Amino acid sequence: MVATRSEPRDPDQLTAACATRFARVHRRWLADPFGGDAEVVRFSTAPPTAANAAEDPSGTAAWIRRWREFESTHGGPDVRLTWADRRLPGFGVVPLPQRVEVVGADTIAHIADRASRWARLLNRTLRIIDLGPDHSMLRRAAAETSATWEDWEEGAFNQLLAVCRWALANPTAGRRAREIAVPGVDTKWIETRTRVVEAVLDAARAGVDDAVRGTATGLGLLGPDVRIRMRVLDPDIAFPLRDVESPVDQLATLWRTSGGPPHLVVVENLTTFLALPDLPETVALFGRGFAVDAVAALPWALRAHIAYWGDLDSHGFAILDRLRHHAPHAVSVLMDTETLDAWREYAVPDPSPTRAAPSRLTPDELDALEALTTGGDLRLEQERIPWDWALPRLHAVWS
Incomplete structure (x- = not known):
């Protein structure tokens, strides 16, 4: 077998490598600027061999010239080229670049042709950390929400800061969105951006004395009467109905004088919700995407052992991440590489994957999300997983 000869790699490929690194980790740099300063892209140029030079002398000369021009333009303490005579x-004997090291977030962004984008992200992050005393928390909040606000017009971003400042100075719990008295901000603006506002707002409250900030989290706004569907999966649980849909505030009044059901399973797929069999000491919630946020308003749900079973796709993991904002003890079920590998033949490309950067996933969940992404942004829907596979794993969550 004849070995394949590697082709020399040129500065454009270094640009692509830096762009890939930027896309993958720039949010981590926002959260940790010291880590960004220490980031290094190490790039091998795969210099031409004697066979390359003999076969294409003009191409070899052009390759050397491009690297000399690159070093003349970019070379310095943060862009280091290593040369060796060959x-x-x-x-004859000619110096050839062997490898390149690009050091630091700013330099990587520059080589990647992302300098203006990076400057915009940094500028907006700095404005977010001015909202409160705990700059570490605010940096993390900025990093987690940057995918949402990065492409906003400047006016919309200024409105985000203004709403946060107003909420820091005024009580919001129990109010309607229309009562947020910020010029240019209407009800629809608040309702469509509540999650990003609350993430930044909670970080801005961190480090403030409890006597000053109280115990509020999020905005606590009254919204439309969000309705949640609940199924009682254990006939022995004291409740007159097995399947009921109700406004969240009414469901919140259940089991006030008792501990409530020990186990709660949250699903985002109606077919799965309706097909769930009897499970001891368990109720199930389905809320057409609202269930994970509704959990925070249900005292009995927060007391339960919570399992979340979502589609195996980027959106499912984003919902799981959001659920853990309210219930950090929630666990996932059937959202792992074992399930993906077993039923991959039923996975299909997701036409609109989310690029949100979840911060509350376990290492195993992150592995599954990465496998979905690298596999071509796959999605494996809940209902494609046979019950004889799913049920033992669902039972095992609380065993």
């Missing part, structure tokens, strides 16, 4: 046919 003998090539037709060239």
Whole structure:
């Protein structure tokens, strides 16, 4: 077998490598600027061999010239090229670049042609950390929400800061969105951006004395009467109905004088919700995407052992991440690489994957999310997983 000869790599490929690194970790740099300063892209140029030079002397000369021009333009303490003398046919002994090290977030962004984007992200992050005393928390909140606000017009971003400042100075719990008295901000603006506002707002409250900030989290606004569907999966649980849909505030009044059901399973798929069999000491919630946020308003749900079973896709993991904002003890079920590998033949490409950067997933969940992404942004829907596979794993969550 004849070994395949690697082709020399040029500065454009270094640009692409830096762009890939930027896309993958720039939010981590926002959260940890010291880590960003220490980031290094190490790039091998795969310099031409004697066979390369003999076969294409003009291409070899052009390759060397491009790297010299690159070093002349970009070389310095943060862009380090290592050269070594090599003998090539037709060239004699000639210095060839062997490898390049690009050091630091700013420099990587510059080489990646992302400098203006990076400057915009940094500028907006700095404005977010001015909202409160705990700059570490605010940096993390900025990093977690940057995918949402990065492409906003400047006016919309200014409104985000203004709403946060107003909420820091005024009680919001129990109010309607229309009562947020910020010029240019209407009800629809608040309702469509509540999650990003609350993430930044909670970080801004961190480090403030409890006597000053109280115990509020989020905005606590009254919204439309969000309705949640609940199924009682254990006939022995004291409740007159097995399947009921109700406004969240009414469901919140259940089991006030008792501990409530020990186990709660949250699903985002109606087919799965309706097909759930009897499970001891368990109720199930389905809320057409609202269930994970409604959990925070249900005292009995927060007391339960919570399992979340979502589609195996980027959106499912984003919902799981959001659920843990309210219930950090929630666990996932059937959202792992074992399930993906077993039923991959039923996975399909997701036409609109989310690029949100979840911060509350376990290492195993992150592995599954990465497998979905690298596999071509796959999605494996809940209902494609046979019950004889799913049920033992659902039972095992609380065993």
